[in-house]
Amino acid sequence: MATCDTCGNDYDKPLTVTQGGRTGTFDSFECAVHAMARSCDFCGCRILGHGVEARERMFCCAHCARAAGEVGIADRT
Ligand SMILES: [Zn+2]
Numbered sequence: 001m002a003t004c005d006t007c008g009n010d011y012d013k014p015l016t017v018t019q020g021g022r023t024g025t026f027d028s029f030e031c032a033v034h035a036m037a038r039s040c041d042f043c044g045c046r047i048l049g050h051g052v053e054a055r056e057r058m059f060c061c062a063h064c065a066r067a068a069g070e071v072g073i074a075d076r077t
């Protein structure tokens with residue numbers, strides 16, 4: 001049994017997620033995302049894909065990057 005780091009649920013098939021030097025144990029992807037995923041610096045949604053990296057900031061899409069004042073950002077097609 002392991003306890004989810006986000007909601008405290010005991011679960012017999014936990015997920016372990018490692019990001020950099022940080023490791024978390026979760027009962028679901030939703031809880032893992034809640035704890036580990038970065039938020040878009042413009043709209044605040046969780047970035048589940050690659051996102052758009054602009055200098056020190058991360059955005060969920062090119063639209064948010066442009067809306068936040070970053071220039072020369074385009075979604076990769
Ligand atoms: Zn949980």
Ligand SMILES: [Zn+2]
Pocket residue numbers: 040041042043044045059060061064
């Ligand atoms: Zn966004």
